[in-house]
Amino acid sequence: MQPSFKSWSKALWRLFTALCIVTCCAFLNAPITFALNDGQQIVLESWTLVNQGYLDPKKFDKIQWRRLREKALESPITTSEEAYSAIEKMLIPLGDPYTRLLRPKDYNAMKESNLGSEINGVGLQLGARSEDGQIVVIAPLEGSPAADAGVVSGTLLLKVNGESPQNLGLEATAARLRGEIGSQVIVEVKAPQGESEELTLERRSVDLRPVRTRRLRDKSHTIGYLRITQFSESVPSQVKEALQELAEKEVEGLVLDLRNNSGGLVSSGLAVADAFLSNKPIVETKNREGISDAIPAGIDTLYDGPMVTIVNGGTASASEILAGALQDNDRSQLIGSNTFGKGLIQSLSTLSDGSGLAVTVASYLTPNGIDIQNQGLKPDRLLDMPEPINPGSDEDRWIQDAELLMSAILERQIIEKSSTHPIKSDSTETTLGLENQIPMPN
Numbered sequence: 001m002q003p004s005f006k007s008w009s010k011a012l013w014r015l016f017t018a019l020c021i022v023t024c025c026a027f028l029n030a031p032i033t034f035a036l037n038d039g040q041q042i043v044l045e046s047w048t049l050v051n052q053g054y055l056d057p058k059k060f061d062k063i064q065w066r067r068l069r070e071k072a073l074e075s076p077i078t079t080s081e082e083a084y085s086a087i088e089k090m091l092i093p094l095g096d097p098y099t100r101l102l103r104p105k106d107y108n109a110m111k112e113s114n115l116g117s118e119i120n121g122v123g124l125q126l127g128a129r130s131e132d133g134q135i136v137v138i139a140p141l142e143g144s145p146a147a148d149a150g151v152v153s154g155t156l157l158l159k160v161n162g163e164s165p166q167n168l169g170l171e172a173t174a175a176r177l178r179g180e181i182g183s184q185v186i187v188e189v190k191a192p193q194g195e196s197e198e199l200t201l202e203r204r205s206v207d208l209r210p211v212r213t214r215r216l217r218d219k220s221h222t223i224g225y226l227r228i229t230q231f232s233e234s235v236p237s238q239v240k241e242a243l244q245e246l247a248e249k250e251v252e253g254l255v256l257d258l259r260n261n262s263g264g265l266v267s268s269g270l271a272v273a274d275a276f277l278s279n280k281p282i283v284e285t286k287n288r289e290g291i292s293d294a295i296p297a298g299i300d301t302l303y304d305g306p307m308v309t310i311v312n313g314g315t316a317s318a319s320e321i322l323a324g325a326l327q328d329n330d331r332s333q334l335i336g337s338n339t340f341g342k343g344l345i346q347s348l349s350t351l352s353d354g355s356g357l358a359v360t361v362a363s364y365l366t367p368n369g370i371d372i373q374n375q376g377l378k379p380d381r382l383l384d385m386p387e388p389i390n391p392g393s394d395e396d397r398w399i400q401d402a403e404l405l406m407s408a409i410l411e412r413q414i415i416e417k418s419s420t421h422p423i424k425s426d427s428t429e430t431t432l433g434l435e436n437q438i439p440m441p442n
Contacts, residue, residue, distance in 0.1 A: 036073075038353065039083035043072050046087045046357050049349050050099065053361045055288050063093035080353060087357075088169065097128030097170055098346055099360045106171045107356035109178060110348075119208065121178040122146045122185060122201040125230075125262035126157065127316065127342060128170045135165035135173050137189075138340055139260030139314030141208065142229060142392065145201045150389070151189060153260065153314035153340075158196055159188035179203045211238035212392065215249050216403055223406050224251035225399065227392050228272065231264035231318040236271035243275065243302045253406040254307040255399065256326075259336065259391045263317025266345055270295060273322045275302040276332075281367040282325045285345065288361070297325075306409050307332045308402050311379060312387060316340035324366030324377055334379040335402060337387065343373035381405070 036044060047069045051060070059065075072086040087101045102110060109119065123144020127136050137155040140147035157165045157173065165173040177185060183203050190196040210230045216223040224246035228235060246254070263269070273282045277297035284294050309332045311323050320339050326332040345362040365371050388396045 037077065039077035039080060039086075040073055042080075042083045042351050042353055042355070043077065043086050043090070044069070045351050046101065047072070047090065049357055050091070050094075050359055053288070053347060053359050054094070054099065055344070055360045055362060057288055059094060068093065080355075083353075084355070096360050097133055098344055098358060100169060100171055100358050102171050102348075102356035102358060103175070104354040104356075106175050107350075107354070109175075110356070119178065119206050120181055121203050121206065122187075123206045124151065124157075124174075124177060125260070125314070126170060126174055127262070127340065133166050133169075135168075135170060138262040138316050141206050142260070142390075144206045145204060147390075149199050149201060151199070152191060152387070153312060154192040156190040157187060158190055159186075161186055177203075181205055208232070210235050211242055213242040213246060215246070215251065216255065216399070221253065221407050221410050222249065222251050223403060224249070224254045225257065226254060227257040227259075228319070229261050231261070231266075231268035231272070233265060233268065235264075235268045236275070239272050239275060240302055247303075251305075253305060253410055254303060255402040255406060256307055256309040256332065257392065257399070257402075258315045258319045258323055259310055259312040259387075259398075260314035261316070261319035262314060262340075263319055263342065266318050266321065269318030269321050273325045274298055276304075276307070277301065277325060277329060278304065280325070280329045280331070283321045283367070284365040284369070285362045286365070292365070294367075306406065306413065308406050308409070309334050310398055310402055311336045311339050311377065312391075313337055313340055313376075315377075317342040320372055320377055321364060321366075324370065324372065327377065327380070328367040328370070333381065333405070334377065335381040335405065336379050336383050336398060337385070338378055339372070339376035341372050341374045341376035343371055 051065065068090045072090045075082075075086055077083050077086060084101055084103060091099055091101070112119065123141035123146045125138045125141065127138045128134070129136055135157045137151055137153060137157060139153050140151050159165070160168070160173055160176045163176065168176065177187075179185065181204050184200055185203065186198060186200050188196055188198050208230065210228060210232050212227045212229075214225050216225050226239070226242055226246070228239065270282055274297045278301045279299050280297050282295045282297055284292050286292050307326075309323055309326055311334050315323060316339065320342065323334055323339060327334050343363050343365075344360045345364060346358040347361045349357050349359070351357055363371070363373060366377075370377070383398050383401050388398055390396065392399070
């Protein structure tokens with residue numbers, strides 16, 4: 001039986017109506033997809049990157065994340081600065097100071113820092129407290145104006161040229177501290193358990209030099225000293241060269257100094273951990289799906305002798321990954337003071353106008369499953385306070401403590417070795433004394 005004309009008419013009308021709806025929808029969506037100006041496009045880029053990768057998507061419903069995008073795009077955006085302000089306003093409800101916008105100048109400065117060259121400024125490595133957004137000093141750079149002025153790890157930054165760092169945010173505060181060599185910046189700071197004070201710091205060029213090494217000697221042993229102050233791109237190769245140099249000097253043990261190392265490139269920290277661990281887990285990461293991926297070290301190592309690692313409140317992020325891996329695998333004792341406690345990992349993306357966006361995409365756990373976020377790592381041995389003012393100097397008491405501990409470890413190894421390898425003399429088994437077992441320094 002053929003369909004009636006009336007049936008065909010109804011079918012055609014439904015098809016026509018559907019086509020009209022599709023056309024109207026396409027028309028209504030066109031402004032969002034195709035009619036965005038450059039500033040709005042940057043806002044949409046930022047929203048999309050956060051939406052696709054942010055560690056805790058459960059927050060999105062609580063803060064009406066989609067509505068925040070709509071509000072940002074509804075505002076008139078005709079300049080880059082208006083776009084940046086809209087992005088920053090959109091990110092505030094996340095309550096994550098590490099998910100942030102980096103303006104082109106700040107982004108380039110961060111990339112230069114990751115290359116391990118020089119910076120012009122006062123030499124403060126900054127972090128943000130998750131609970132209140134306060135900007136805190138992770139560590140001063142060695143030889144910087146801030147270090148010379150006595151600024152220490154854990155110091156709160158209250159004002160920069162009269163502005164509140166808490167209102168400025170992490171990146172804008174860092175930008176205010178950088179500037180031309182010879183120019184000055186006035187900061188108000190509050191040291192841990194101290195009173196607030198105002199400091200005038202003169203900006204200068206600060207040599208980052210992330211890897212430093214030397215040979216330590218006591219009466220009986222030759223000990224290597226390796227200090228890493230940040231994890232930039234060149235650090236793994238520099239560490240390799242340093243360890244080769246120390247091997248040529250026939251060091252018997254190693255003191256690894258991670259004090260005031262605020263982190264940097266996670267990949268660089270993992271590569272250094274790989275130099276000390278053989279086929280052991282380095283770290284576990286958890287992304288937004290809750291998947292835990294263990295990252296293991298390779299089989300080959302660059303150094304497998306005894307070692308001691310010094311840490312403090314300026315040891316953060318990638319350096320905590322390294323310290324936690326050494327501690328949990330019984331590869332090295334940690335000595336010093338509690339570390340900073342930054343257990344979040346950010347991805348860094350370049351936006352279309354040359355600015356950058358850092359997004360928290362994962363958290364990490366030490367091999368034993370310890371989450372160090374906001375609590376840090378506890379050393380195996382706490383050293384006497386106050387901390388040495390100039391880490392790495394000849395007057396550094398903590399290095400002297402590390403030498404004593406390393407010497408004790410080497411002595412114990414000699415005793416253990418001699419007790420398991422007796423030597424026969426005149427048909428009588430005797431054990432070599434320590435004086436015959438300790439190699440003399442070169």
